[in-house]
Amino acid sequence: MAPMTRYRRARERTYEVLEKAAEGDRLSQAVDITIIAVILANGAAVVLESFDGLYDRYAGWFFALELVSVALFTAELALRLWTCDLRRPGGSWPGAVVRFLVSPIGIIDLLAILPFYLPLLIPVDLRVVRVLRLVRFLRLLKLTRYTRSVATMAAVVRERRHELMVAVFLTSILLVVASTLMYYLESKVQPEAFPNIVASLWWAVATLTTIGYGDVFPVTGMGRLLSGIIAVLGIGLVALPTAIISSGFVEALARKPEAAEAEPPAAVAARFCPHCGKPLDAVGGTGNAIKESV
Amino acid sequence: MAPMTRYRRARERTYEVLEKAAEGDRLSQAVDITIIAVILANGAAVVLESFDGLYDRYAGWFFALELVSVALFTAELALRLWTCDLRRPGGSWPGAVVRFLVSPIGIIDLLAILPFYLPLLIPVDLRVVRVLRLVRFLRLLKLTRYTRSVATMAAVVRERRHELMVAVFLTSILLVVASTLMYYLESKVQPEAFPNIVASLWWAVATLTTIGYGDVFPVTGMGRLLSGIIAVLGIGLVALPTAIISSGFVEALARKPEAAEAEPPAAVAARFCPHCGKPLDAVGGTGNAIKESV
């Protein structure tokens, strides 16, 4: 039984170390810092490689970093898979592995190493390799594991996804309609700027997002009128997602326990039952409350 | 009486099928998907037609799509009119038809097919036909029928319409005043950029919406000062509608019944005491309530 327990202890310790370090857990902190450092080094490498000459001169170093990173990330992923059933106790190990691999964080971990192994498994031509190199950037996303707030924000966005999708949908329609109208208004005067509707989409995006590069803009009176209307609608367009996400944050805030002292006094009120005086927080929700009290 | 009931059943079924499909209602889902597909195909067609040559080469196909779409949308509209009194039971059929035809969704359905029939009824010259072709874009708006959230957002906007109209009103005044001042400040130096106040409105819009194409901008010191002030006011201008819609969403959120589970835990808990099961709203008191009730 002793080896068994030692085995279990090893797994639990491994899990601890891989998770965001707890206060004072030196080893876990060291591991976190190492991984973060390597991730940042990868980001820097991709950027530096883009400078002429730099790549050719230091190709060896870049390749070395690549090998180290892939080795580290592969080991990390392996250990995570080994211990992933410790996240939610009481589940089978295979099920936990699947749940992990289909979760966003799991997909990111996979994509961080696959581009390296793929060419070794199946023959791919150079252009594909080129694109695969870019995927290394997704390694930066591994950083999200080390910040909590990402979860909150993701939750807010997920909760409001319907409204956000509608906003995106309305935007797309507005973009297509705007560029169609602009095409019919300006293509005669500036055929090079508005050769077809797809091209004038470029103008529509630059206008609706209020970027206004200035490479394409209407010159006719009607075109400018339309452009003005689109621009003003663009403000509303910025207002919508902001408003949607704002209200989401306000709600999420009200739900958080820390927000307790931020609640209106009356709301904080019912902490204890005024009839029997027992604490209510202990129970929390009404659902089980009823069952329990029955 | 049998035929009567069969007739009634037919109408009810038709209504079901036309409405957004319920879970598992295969026929209704098929109809929805067909209509959505045709709508999207129409959007694509308008875009593709704008490419030189593409239209001439595939004129036949474009016309075929047009015929199919109009046939489908006409049938759809006819059936909707036939069954529209089932939406709100207990109303006369003619009344329901009128209500439907003046409703936004009804107007869109009409505009989606009218442009095709109009030239057949009354003689119109080619330029008008040109414009009418654009109206086909409104067919995209038929998609709004298939998303729920549009309603929520429309409601928020409608609720805040007064504030939004004021924002628009203030914006217009600001635009006119700004372009008037700019006209007097810059027309001497750049007569081609600011020939008259209407023309300098183009600058005012590009500045106030923070687009800044860069085709027109002040060059004199005073002009730049004014431009800077307008730009800063422009930020406030973006802030207003955002704030208005935001607050609208926050309120709509709080009012929604679904928002119930979004309440702060403590608030939900305070429905019944889980220990003695007595209602808590009655007291809404805190711990000291206990001492008292004892």
Add this chain to the structure above:
Amino acid sequence: MAPMTRYRRARERTYEVLEKAAEGDRLSQAVDITIIAVILANGAAVVLESFDGLYDRYAGWFFALELVSVALFTAELALRLWTCDLRRPGGSWPGAVVRFLVSPIGIIDLLAILPFYLPLLIPVDLRVVRVLRLVRFLRLLKLTRYTRSVATMAAVVRERRHELMVAVFLTSILLVVASTLMYYLESKVQPEAFPNIVASLWWAVATLTTIGYGDVFPVTGMGRLLSGIIAVLGIGLVALPTAIISSGFVEALARKPEAAEAEPPAAVAARFCPHCGKPLDAVGGTGNAIKESV
């Protein structure tokens, strides 16, 4: 005493007519529409005058409109002064006049006609007259009298004025610091674009407000780095006033009686008196509560 009452009635009726028309008060509506029409005509006139030739050809008409407008606005102002003590009953007439003349709406009414009378009273040279003509634009502001929501929004802005002033203050500091740094970074390379700090303020405003006309932008690495930082801070700059005004609207909303059903249940908590257990909703407000409980 009859004439006395007739006099009082006349004043009250005049006040009614001048105020925003009540339902079905034909005369009052007619007056409102006339004034609004003349105001809009004035706006149009100023715009049209800016077109070359247009002014010379229709100088007579423009002058006629000017005379009519001034006559109408003078009469309006006179009657308002005559009846302004009816707004807040129980005050002396002179006091009411002063209060009206120093109120924003009163100042606007004065500025709408003063530019016409000033040259008649004191000799002014043409340039001043030129500027005075612009002041006619303020007549558009007379329209604000006919919309309610302006009050709400003004209230929100007034309530948050401290925060807004701080935002403006921080913006100004940021602008000055940014343009100073940019001046030292770029003035060597682009002396014409950044001749001195005041000139580079133009760049700072265009960047911080995310307008980016594109007439002035950094070309050195350091300059672009600074520009990027300023741009990102610019986003925060847009966020601040939006957030400030948003929260103001949310609060104003919560204060409104209609918002009553928008309260979180827990907040409504005190539905029953914890002392005698009688329902409180029945009474609602405190005021009548006293009456009742007496």
Add this chain to the structure above:
Amino acid sequence: MAPMTRYRRARERTYEVLEKAAEGDRLSQAVDITIIAVILANGAAVVLESFDGLYDRYAGWFFALELVSVALFTAELALRLWTCDLRRPGGSWPGAVVRFLVSPIGIIDLLAILPFYLPLLIPVDLRVVRVLRLVRFLRLLKLTRYTRSVATMAAVVRERRHELMVAVFLTSILLVVASTLMYYLESKVQPEAFPNIVASLWWAVATLTTIGYGDVFPVTGMGRLLSGIIAVLGIGLVALPTAIISSGFVEALARKPEAAEAEPPAAVAARFCPHCGKPLDAVGGTGNAIKESV
């Protein structure tokens, strides 16, 4: 003992005078105004010095202002250090000094004078002096001491710092990824605009912040597609911090005691029971409830 008390009185009075002036405290107000005036004069000086010739002609005056400012700020800092233990009574003087010097406001006070003394203490070459002159701008930050709301806003930002950092983090990743992709898409076509990834960061910032100077923009179809996507994401990017800070303000608002009168009527109504007239707030969680009900 008399001198002792006189000494203590002197310190207390000095502290009062240096703090933001209380109503009617003439001396304190005079001191505040003097300091603010000198601070603003410094800002003006830095700006004016940037004009060619202006500096050479009035070098004397600028130097005089510098001397006066440094003397004043040095005296101010000295007195603040002398009295800083009066801020939080019951602490040792050295501890208070340290707390003050490491506080933001203390650091600003130090940086406001150090640049002047540094060259006198250690030999520095002219370029460093150049930079040091810029630091004088931080003197403007001394103004923050005289506005209250800065504290509130700083608090909101501090409270939401995690979310804001995440927003910044996501932005940086988005910037790097976008400019990497754009580099691979456009560097072939526009080698001068996208020579390497660091350079195309300039485009990414200008696009994501919707500035769009127009000096760098994609010309290929793929590049424009990417640019459009980045631009739309840019809107979300503006939405995030706005939403975060908004919700922070809404919460801060709800926590503020002044927000009390901002409660929805129904909640305010329940101050006293209309039947038995007993206070309800007492139960809604204040200590006196106990006293009373006992």
